[in-house]
Each structure stands twice: as C-alpha cells, then as structure tokens.
Amino acid sequence: MTNKIYDIIVIGSGSGGLTVGLFMAKAGFKVLMVSKTDKDIGGDCLNDGCVPSKALIHVSRIAHDAKIAANFGLSVSGKVDIKKAVNYVYDRQEIIREHENAGWLQEQGVDVALGNAIFIGKSEIEVNEIKYTGKKIVIATGSRPKKLKVPGVEKVTYYDNESIFHINDLPEKLLVIGAGPIGIEIAQAMNRLGSKVTVIQHGNRILAHDDETLADILLEQMRKEGIEFIFNADVDHFISPGKASVKFKDGKSEILYFDAVFVGIGRELDFGALQLDKAGIAVEDNRIVKDKYLRTTNKNIFVCGDIAGDLMFSHAAEFHGRILLNNFFSPLKKELNNDHLSWVTFTDPELASFGLNEKQLNERNISYKKIEQNFKEDDRAVVDNYQYAKTILFISEGGIFNKERILGGTMLAPHAGEIIQELILANTSKLSVNSIFNKIYPYPVASRINQQIIAKHKEGSLTNTIKKLLNTAYKIFS
C-alpha cells in the first residue's frame, strides 16, 4: 500500500471542510481533501440542504406572488410544473458546483481523494486502499436526516431532504412530519407550489429554538396560506400508503389522509464507518468527544461543522473552520463560543435570531432590558403589507457612560435576515445603540425599523429630571 504524507487531511468537503482545506492550500500547505464522490463536494449545503431549499423557496415565492396578483386583477391560471421547478434547483446547484468540484479544488492546489475515508491509525486514513498520513486531520463529515421509524412507514411515499429536491410529481396532499427549520421551510414551499400541506409536530409549537411569540406570528401567517398544523401529536403507525393513525399526547387519536410524507425530525451524526477507535478518538452519547478548541481526544485530529454536534448551520461550519485555522497559526487559541452566532429560517416572512436570547441572559445573570417593536406604524411595512411583523432586542444596562449595547435579538419580517445584519454588526463589534440611533437611513428602507426600536427605547428613558434639564438647556441655548 502506497503512503502519501500531507500537512493536513480534511475528511468531508462540505461547508466546514472547504473552509479549512482551501485556506490551508492557499497558505502553501500540502492538503488532501476527501469526498465520497465528486458530486458530494459542497456537502449537504450544496447538494441536499441550503442551496436546493433556497432555490425551491425562490420558485415557490414566484408561484405565491402570481396567485396573490389576483387581488389586483391579474388572474393567473394553471399549476406549477414541478419538473421545471426541480430543473431550476438543479440549474442553480450546477452554477455553484463550478467552484465546488474535484477539478476546481485541484486547480486551487488541493489534492482530492474520492471515496470513503476510514482511520487506520493515529494519523493515517485509508481511501480506496490508498494510505494517507496527515500531520493534522479534520473530520468534517456532516450529518444526515433522522429516519422516521414507525410501523408501516415502508408503505408510504417518503421524502426527506435527500430526496425532496428530486421530486417528480407534486403530491396533492403532503404530510410534513416535524416543525423545525427543515419541516417549516419545506412545508411553506410545497404548499405554495400547490400541495395541500399538513404539518404534524410532537411538541406544542413550531421552531422550538426561536422566540415563541415571533414563531407564533409566523405560524399564523402560514395558517393564512392554508397550511394546517397538528401539535402535541405523533404518527403512531401508517395504516396504508395514504393513511396514518395519529396519537395525541392526551391519548386521543385521529386518522390523517395524504399522498406523501416529508420527514424533517432532526439530524443524526454518523461516524460509525470512520473507525474512530483506530485513531484513539473517544465517542460518548453518540457524539465525538471534543474540547472547547474543537480537538478530539487525539490532539492532532479536530472536528468541524455538523459532526461537532453543536449548532448545525453552514455558517457555523465555516465558523468552526475559522477557529481551527486561527488555532493552527496563533498562540492565542480561540474557543468555540456561539454568543454572536445568528440564524435565519427562510420562510416568508423570515425569522432571524442573533446573539444571546432571554433564557441565556437569565441563566448567566446578565441584566438586560427587553425592548419590542411591532411594525404597525412603519411606513415600509404599511406599503409592503407586513404590519404583522415584530422585532425584539435585548439591550445591556448602560453603566456610568450610558453605553447601551445590543446583546441579542430576533425579528420576524420579510427579509428579516437582511434587515438584522447591522444589528448583528453592532452586537459582534460591541457598538453602542447610538450607532444605530445616529444613522441617517434613506426613507423608506425596511431597516429603518432598527432605528425606530432604539428611538422608542430612548424616548422611554426621558425621565422628568431629564425633561427639566432639557427645558433649562432650551431656555439658555436656543
């Protein structure tokens, strides 16, 4: 068996792996990236996750806008051609694949091995019977969808994120199981494309990791589009290909009819095939044991991305990659810290969250002020018809210099993911809320809401003493 020696080997070429591998190659190191196949380069994000879901959401939004154009006299008839919708998704993926494939990586100076990597020693892996040695090895092998395991499941037309973006026929009735980000994004997209969607969730709300008030507003908007929700319930078993017996937590049961199911009930980590024990990497509770620097129990082997068992986002995987890169080159080691992380659920309206939430602030005994703003009187929300929207911010106590900072927040609004970007910057860079208050926003950009919420907060702090001081100053200086 030949042995090839590398400065760094990266197993898995998705969001996390690419961040590490590409930088190391650019910095002049000898890098090997491993991917199961050429098409798997780009990982879940390109192939089965962010990119196809956002492309399908784009098509579904066009279909929805066409439908509501009837309110203004433009009636559109006909059905979405799902094959064309899927082709649009493929088309977008191929554009990105132009810079996420083996040939392109090789042009960037990265060696690529296609096949399944397995560990055969403390710093050795094997791919297709070729041995590779890495001074450092990064495991960036991602996650995969949890399978629904209930009796009769083999009878139904079953989709998850690995198959839905290849769908050939639009199911008339789609049962979405799970109301996390995957279930909720797909539920709205498929409903807008023309399926009649019912979501079943075994908890009592949607998007359990987000603020409940805002998630409830989103729920209301989705119900208005005709999506039905069943809470506190589980599919007990499938009676036939189109019939499910559903059990509620209170013991009652119900029969549901559907043509296909889409399952989004969480992710699982799969590292069994890697043979981690050969490299001295410990596993506990189905997770790879890691320290705060993302090191495994083998100090030259690291985890990056979903496989780290932390937050599962593409940008979280990239963030892990940046932590590793920093720590490879700097004596000042960075720890994994999600205090400034953000995420967006790409429904319409979007639900965006960043920084610390109320639970985290309370757990850490950080004093904060919670300020809220609805969009009822926001001119942009009025003209664009989203007065239902809402935002919540957590502001620090100002201290003696009254430098109030944004500790975290969340927003439900169309394009909330874009609107909150300046709040994320203020949060990450520890800017005072005055950086938002003093900005001059072009009228009527949607992000003026960020200034409104701060302005309302400042008005609230106009105490009688401050009013008296202002009165005196006015008399003297005006």
Ligand SMILES: Cc1cc2nc3c(=O)[nH]c(=O)nc-3n(C[C@H](O)[C@H](O)[C@H](O)COP(=O)(O)OP(=O)(O)OC[C@H]3O[C@@H](n4cnc5c(N)ncnc54)[C@H](O)[C@@H]3O)c2cc1C
């Ligand atoms: C439907 C859906 C929508 C999503 N939308 C978003 C979104 O909008 N925004 C967002 O930030 N996140 C989103 N995510 C999450 C995001 O896709 C993941 O968090 C991200 O892709 C994780 O990156 P990663 O590098 O950890 O793993 P991946 O990108 O999954 O890459 C892992 C790679 O490792 C390969 N691999 C595994 N084992 C081996 C082995 N033994 N040898 C060789 N290769 C191996 C896999 O084939 C894969 O190519 C979404 C996920 C899903 C499922």
Ligand SMILES: NC(=O)c1ccc[n+]([C@@H]2O[C@H](COP(=O)([O-])OP(=O)(O)OC[C@H]3O[C@@H](n4cnc5c(N)ncnc54)[C@H](O)[C@@H]3O)[C@@H](O)[C@H]2O)c1
């Ligand atoms: N826009 C984005 O950034 C985006 C989009 C999609 C996915 N993601 C990432 O992917 C991860 C996985 O998403 P997900 O939605 O699969 O997972 P999740 O764990 O967030 O949500 C799954 C939901 O399914 C419910 N559930 C579990 N088993 C069930 C059952 N048998 N019947 C009914 N409900 C059941 C759970 O209570 C949970 O609320 C997310 O946490 C996120 O990190 C991100």
